[in-house]
Amino acid sequence: MNSKRANATVLIADDSAVMRTLISHVIKRLGYKHITADDGNACIRLLQDNKVDLLLLDINMPGKNGIDVLAYMKENGLEIPVIMITASDDISQAVQCIKMGAYEYLTKPVDNDRLEITAKNALSEQSLKKKVELLEKELLQKDIFKRIYGESQAIKECIGQATQVMETDVNVLINGESGTGKELFAQAIHNGSKRKNGPFVTINCAAITNELADSLLFGHVKGSFTGANSDHTGFFEQADGGTIFLDEIGDLNIEIQAKVLRVLQEHIVRRVGEKKERPVDFRLISATHKDFSNAIETGSFRADLYYRLEEYPLYIPPLRERGDDISLLAKHFLESFCIANNIEPLTFKPLVLDQLSRYDWPGNIRELQNIVRRSAINRTGNEINALPGFLSADHKRPKDALPEPEASHPEPVTDTEINHPISAPVETSLKDAEQQAIARAYEACRGNQTKTARILGISRSSLYRKLKKYGMEKSITLSLNKTP
Numbered sequence: 001m002n003s004k005r006a007n008a009t010v011l012i013a014d015d016s017a018v019m020r021t022l023i024s025h026v027i028k029r030l031g032y033k034h035i036t037a038d039d040g041n042a043c044i045r046l047l048q049d050n051k052v053d054l055l056l057l058d059i060n061m062p063g064k065n066g067i068d069v070l071a072y073m074k075e076n077g078l079e080i081p082v083i084m085i086t087a088s089d090d091i092s093q094a095v096q097c098i099k100m101g102a103y104e105y106l107t108k109p110v111d112n113d114r115l116e117i118t119a120k121n122a123l124s125e126q127s128l129k130k131k132v133e134l135l136e137k138e139l140l141q142k143d144i145f146k147r148i149y150g151e152s153q154a155i156k157e158c159i160g161q162a163t164q165v166m167e168t169d170v171n172v173l174i175n176g177e178s179g180t181g182k183e184l185f186a187q188a189i190h191n192g193s194k195r196k197n198g199p200f201v202t203i204n205c206a207a208i209t210n211e212l213a214d215s216l217l218f219g220h221v222k223g224s225f226t227g228a229n230s231d232h233t234g235f236f237e238q239a240d241g242g243t244i245f246l247d248e249i250g251d252l253n254i255e256i257q258a259k260v261l262r263v264l265q266e267h268i269v270r271r272v273g274e275k276k277e278r279p280v281d282f283r284l285i286s287a288t289h290k291d292f293s294n295a296i297e298t299g300s301f302r303a304d305l306y307y308r309l310e311e312y313p314l315y316i317p318p319l320r321e322r323g324d325d326i327s328l329l330a331k332h333f334l335e336s337f338c339i340a341n342n343i344e345p346l347t348f349k350p351l352v353l354d355q356l357s358r359y360d361w362p363g364n365i366r367e368l369q370n371i372v373r374r375s376a377i378n379r380t381g382n383e384i385n386a387l388p389g390f391l392s393a394d395h396k397r398p399k400d401a402l403p404e405p406e407a408s409h410p411e412p413v414t415d416t417e418i419n420h421p422i423s424a425p426v427e428t429s430l431k432d433a434e435q436q437a438i439a440r441a442y443e444a445c446r447g448n449q450t451k452t453a454r455i456l457g458i459s460r461s462s463l464y465r466k467l468k469k470y471g472m473e474k475s476i477t478l479s480l481n482k483t484p
């Protein structure tokens with residue numbers, strides 16, 4: 001017997017003790033676990049408290065009857081197969097139950113062989129349904145993230161997190177260096193959300209001036225100021241039913257921040273020159289490459305707005321932390337370039353791929369894309385064999401430097417490396433101890449943030465925040481680069 005089905009739990013709900021015993025014997029013989037309820041209310045309680053795979057449900061029970069239980073399951077989205085057990089004069093009720101979604105009905109006295117077959121079929125159909133749902137989800141995920149290339153552990157983690165959050169309506173704050181793909185992720189989250197058929201409105205906050213902010217964000221009515229020649233729908237209203245993406249949110253002027261906060265709290269906008277309030281239904285995704293902790297400390301960014309934006313933080317790692325993704329992306333961009341420009345397929349000489357992978361990519365994927373295009377244009381044959389002066393010397397890593405950390409080439413981290421006792425004096429503050437622990441783990445993992453976070457038992461986003469908070473990111477990176 002399939003071990004998954006052997007673990008199945010069957011709930012038997014019948015007010016007759018004799019029926020419960022008879023059915024339990026059959027279920028036991030099939031190798032399934034069973035629990036029993038003697039009325040409809042007990043059945044609902046057991047459904048609430050247990051993971052039930054199959055329900056055998058009597059129609060006529062005291063308190064809530066079988067039909068009430070079915071109605072409860074429907075209302076609460078409980079998708080468990082139900083086999084109705086009914087007296088032979090209750091066929092019309094049984095038919096009603098099938099219409100309400102029950103899998104099958106059996107009449108009393110229950111024929112054991114029929115019960116066995118029906119229970120087995122119901123469970124295997126259910127497991128097949130779950131497998132199909134899972135496959136559909138995987139296909140959907142592939143489709144949604146199809147523009148995001150990468151096989152590294154780091155990017156897979158980002159896709160995993162984005163998949164989890166996309167079905168919800170929480171605000172997402174995407175953090176990462178410029179050119180890492182923040183906008184691509186924002187779009188993917190929208191495409192995978194229940195708002196996918198609604199608009200996706202992108203605003204570059206750095207480009208919004210104080211004078212135009214109200215009108216751009218909230219709209220205006222004709223004649224409300226000089227030059228307002230017609231009504232204008234603001235960005236928040238344009239995003240009604242969809243997603244608004246506030247890019248470079250860290251650059252939003254402090255005065256505008258207060259206004260954005262109000263809209264986030266109330267989901268109401270008022271156009272300039274109009275008294276009427278308009279409800280707006282949007283989901284907010286924002287992105288920044290900035291360090292918010294400094295901005296909050298210096299008063300240039302409102303803490304209350306930040307906490308609203310960051311209901312779910314998503315950190316996109318820089319390209320240099322994505323190992324083999326550099327070659328993978330370079331080849332992808334080269335192929336796309338050839339197709340788009342109708343030129344014969346080109347390849348990279350291994351030496352060039354090696355040079356690309358030993359570069360720090362301060363401009364991340366955007367920079368890689370540009371360099372691939374330039375090298376394709378400058379090629380002499382079908383193979384790209386040089387990158388004439390394209391890579392800035394400041395960001396090249398010497399040949400004998402440690403390769404950038406990546407999960408697909410994990411550097412073994414020994415217990416002794418990570419389990420150094422923190423030899424701090426008793427009077428050392430918690431903050432110092434935390435800083436030391438992070439520094440040790442970070443160095444032991446050779447700067448691999450994913451591994452560091454795992455070792456410290458915190459999420460990547462928390463690690464990222466802590467590194468920023470202690471101003472450690474840059475100093476640690478520098479010290480790692482100096483490692484002989």
Ligand SMILES: Nc1ncnc2c1ncn2[C@@H]1O[C@H](COP(=O)(O)OP(=O)(O)OP(=O)(O)O)[C@@H](O)[C@H]1O
Binds near residue numbers: 181369
């Ligand atoms: N994983 C990826 N696979 C393929 N293309 C990518 C990937 N990530 C980013 N790109 C491409 O790189 C470019 C930059 O991406 P994007 O604009 O999303 O980055 P960003 O982090 O929002 O940049 P900025 O901070 O400058 O706004 C785009 O052309 C995008 O299509």
